[in-house]
Amino acid sequence: MCYDEFMNVRNYQKELDKLIEKLKRDGGEPRHLVLHSCCAPCSSYCLEYLSQYFRITVFYYNPNITLEPEYRHRVEEQKRLIAAYNAKGDKYLIDIVEGDYEPGLFLELSKGLEDCPEGGERCFKCFRMRLEKTAELAKELKADYFATTLTISPLKNAQKLNEIGEELSKSYGVPWLPSDFKKRNGYKRSVELSAEYDLYRQDYCGCGFSKAESLKRAQKTPD
Numbered sequence: 001m002c003y004d005e006f007m008n009v010r011n012y013q014k015e016l017d018k019l020i021e022k023l024k025r026d027g028g029e030p031r032h033l034v035l036h037s038c039c040a041p042c043s044s045y046c047l048e049y050l051s052q053y054f055r056i057t058v059f060y061y062n063p064n065i066t067l068e069p070e071y072r073h074r075v076e077e078q079k080r081l082i083a084a085y086n087a088k089g090d091k092y093l094i095d096i097v098e099g100d101y102e103p104g105l106f107l108e109l110s111k112g113l114e115d116c117p118e119g120g121e122r123c124f125k126c127f128r129m130r131l132e133k134t135a136e137l138a139k140e141l142k143a144d145y146f147a148t149t150l151t152i153s154p155l156k157n158a159q160k161l162n163e164i165g166e167e168l169s170k171s172y173g174v175p176w177l178p179s180d181f182k183k184r185n186g187y188k189r190s191v192e193l194s195a196e197y198d199l200y201r202q203d204y205c206g207c208g209f210s211k212a213e214s215l216k217r218a219q220k221t222p223d
């Protein structure tokens with residue numbers, strides 16, 4: 001019995017494995033997945049892995065990125081990575097939908113949660129904002145599934161992300177694709193791919209609060 005089973009914690013990677021096995025047995029056309037992406041580095045492994053099985057529409061929707069130049073730079077890196085993957089031509093083609101840049105929405109939802117540390121309630125609201133828009137798009141495109149790259153980050157609560165995804169799946173009537181991409185060295189692979197494709201890797205999550213936390217951490221770290 002593995003640790004997750006012993007602790008009665010759901011293993012979302014195993015759930016994804018089972019689902020992929022079932023899709024392979026069922027055969028037919030590749031299923032359409034709308035994959036929310038936070039940035040090119042996090043998406044690098046997720047796309048390498050999932051584009052073997054799914055026709056993917058990447059949805060770049062991140063109003064949490066407070067600084068516009070940072071936001072634009074991350075979008076361009078996302079597009080560059082997708083173009084490079086598509087040029088290889090060894091998997092299903094990936095397309096991208098760029099969501100609106102609406103940082104006011106994030107600032108509104110974070111009111112009263114300014115002092116919340118990274119990983120707390122503000123992040124849960126931030127996840128929900130981005131996943132809800134992804135579910136909306138998946139419904140509009142009549143996609144088979146929706147998911148997010150966010151579960152690759154060791155700093156993000158994969159259980160919470162999956163719980164929110166499952167809740168939205170019920171509201172929008174689009175199946176949620178369970179994931180915990182950091183398992184099986186997904187995060188490590190994303191670091192390797194980022195180096196291989198020379199991707200810009202930011203040192204903070206996206207909002208002004210996370211940037212301030214990152215600066216504080218850097219100041220505490222001795223040379």
Ligand code: SF4
Nearest residue numbers: 064123126205207210
């Ligand atoms: S730290 Fe990241 S997930 Fe949390 S609120 Fe800021 S941008 Fe959103």
